[in-house]
Amino acid sequence: MIILKKVAVIGLGYVGLPTLVAIHKTGKYQVVGFDIDKKKIKNMKNGISPIEDENVVKAIRKKSLLVTDDENDLRDSDVFLICVPTPVFSDYSPDYGPVESATKVCAKYLKKGCHFVLESTVNPGTCEEIVKPILESVSGLTAGKDFNVAHCPERINPGDKKWNIYNINRNIGSINSEWNGIIADFYRSFVTDAKINEVSCLKVAESTKIVENTFRDINIAYVNELAQSFDAMDIDLHETLMAASNKPFAFMVHWPGCGVGGHCIAVDPYYLIKRAGLAGFNHRFLKIAREINNSMPEYAVNKLMLGLNEMGLSVKGTKITLLGLSYKANVGDLRESPALEIEKCLRKLGADLIVYDPYVDNGIKNLREAIKDSKAIVLATAHKIFVEELLDKLKNSKVRLIIDGRNCLDSGKIKKLKIIYKGIGR
Ligand code: SAJ
Numbered sequence: 001m002i003i004l005k006k007v008a009v010i011g012l013g014y015v016g017l018p019t020l021v022a023i024h025k026t027g028k029y030q031v032v033g034f035d036i037d038k039k040k041i042k043n044m045k046n047g048i049s050p051i052e053d054e055n056v057v058k059a060i061r062k063k064s065l066l067v068t069d070d071e072n073d074l075r076d077s078d079v080f081l082i083c084v085p086t087p088v089f090s091d092y093s094p095d096y097g098p099v100e101s102a103t104k105v106c107a108k109y110l111k112k113g114c115h116f117v118l119e120s121t122v123n124p125g126t127c128e129e130i131v132k133p134i135l136e137s138v139s140g141l142t143a144g145k146d147f148n149v150a151h152c153p154e155r156i157n158p159g160d161k162k163w164n165i166y167n168i169n170r171n172i173g174s175i176n177s178e179w180n181g182i183i184a185d186f187y188r189s190f191v192t193d194a195k196i197n198e199v200s201c202l203k204v205a206e207s208t209k210i211v212e213n214t215f216r217d218i219n220i221a222y223v224n225e226l227a228q229s230f231d232a233m234d235i236d237l238h239e240t241l242m243a244a245s246n247k248p249f250a251f252m253v254h255w256p257g258c259g260v261g262g263h264c265i266a267v268d269p270y271y272l273i274k275r276a277g278l279a280g281f282n283h284r285f286l287k288i289a290r291e292i293n294n295s296m297p298e299y300a301v302n303k304l305m306l307g308l309n310e311m312g313l314s315v316k317g318t319k320i321t322l323l324g325l326s327y328k329a330n331v332g333d334l335r336e337s338p339a340l341e342i343e344k345c346l347r348k349l350g351a352d353l354i355v356y357d358p359y360v361d362n363g364i365k366n367l368r369e370a371i372k373d374s375k376a377i378v379l380a381t382a383h384k385i386f387v388e389e390l391l392d393k394l395k396n397s398k399v400r401l402i403i404d405g406r407n408c409l410d411s412g413k414i415k416k417l418k419i420i421y422k423g424i425g426r
Pocket of ligand 1: 154155156157158212213216220253254255256257258259260261262263264265266327328
C-alpha cells in the first residue's frame, strides 16, 4: 500500500472547493484542484472565488491553493476526489456526462495503489456500472486489485452556518473493504469533527445520499399536497404545521411552497427512479411526489389569477412584480428554480412583468423600484430583504394582491393594508 501524498480534487464548485481547502489546511498533502472551466481557474488565480464560502474566499484571496485547468497537473496523484454535478436532461433523465468526462480525464493518470473517489450524488450502481469500466479500459489496471474505487457522497449545504465539511458525518464505501479502511482514514485526516462511517460496499454508499434527498422531496410533496387540500377547506396549513412541529418526537416538519428547486432535491429522485426501473421496479410514490412538486409553480400562478379575478383584472396587461428568482433564500442559484417556471408562465399569460432578485443582476436596482406601479406581487424566494423590508415598501404602493409563494410574510399586517394576501396552504 502506498502512502497517500498527492490529492487531486476534480470539480471546483460548492463541494470541491471547501473540500480542497479542508485537505490543504491539514498540511499533510500536496493538493491540486482541477476544473475544466478556464475562466473560473483564471479568476481564482487572480484571487476571485466563484463561491461565497468564507474559508474558500480567504484561501483564494491568499492564493494559497494550486488550481489548474491543465490535466497534466493530475499526474502522480494518490487520491482523486470527483466533485462534479449530476444534473438531469430536460426529460428528467440522468445526465452522467460530467461524471463520465471527469472519470475519463483521471483514468489517464491512475497508478497502482491510488484511490478514485466519487463524491457526486448518484444512483446505486453508478460506480460499478459506469465509472469502473471507464477507469479500467483507459488505464489497463484492475479495480479492486491495482487501485480503489470508492464513493463518499457529499453533504455540503451551501449557506449553512452550522454544518460544514469539518463537522458533517460521512459514509464511505469501496470496491472492497481493505481499500475502504485506508480511504476512510484519509477522510478522517480532514473531516476533523465528525464520524466517517465505513459501509460494506459501493452501492450502500451510493444509496445513502439518494435516500436522504428523496426523503426530503417526498416530505415536501406531502405538505404541498396538504396545502392544496387545506386551501380547498380554507384551513391555515402554515399554522397547523407550526402547531404539529412542537411534537418532540416522530414528526419532522417541512413547508409548502411554490416549488422545489436546486441541484439536489429536485434532481436526485430521478436517478433512483431510473435505476430502480432498470431493475424492474416502478417507483410510483417518488414519481407522484415529483409531479406534485413540479406542479407548484403553476399552483402559485393559479392563485394569482384567482386573486386578480377578485379585483376584476386578468394577468394580461397587469403590472406584476415577481420577487425572487433563486431556488433558495439568500443565495443566487437559479438551478431548477421554480421561480423561472413562474416567470415563464406569467410572460406567456401576457403580464406586464418586473422581475427582481437582489442576488441576480437584471437591471432593477432595489425593492422599491421593483414594486413601483405594480398591482400584484408574486414572492417566489424567501430572501431576508423581502421578509424584512417588503411590508414597509407596500404602504405607499399600488399593490393590492400578494401571492406569498414561501409563506414568509406577515399575512395579518398585509391584510391591514387592505391588500389581498394568498399563501400556499394559507
Ligand atoms: N423546500 C420546500 N420546502 C421545504 C424545504 C425546501 O419547498 O420544507 C424547497 C426550497 O425552497 C428549495 C428546494 O426545496 O427550492 C430545495 O431546498 P433545500 O433546503 O433542500 O436546499 P438544497 O437543494 O440546497 O438541499 C441541500 C441538500 N444537501 C445536500 O445534498 C448535501 C439536502 O440534502 C439538505 O437537506 C438541504 O440542503 C438542507 O437541509 O438545507
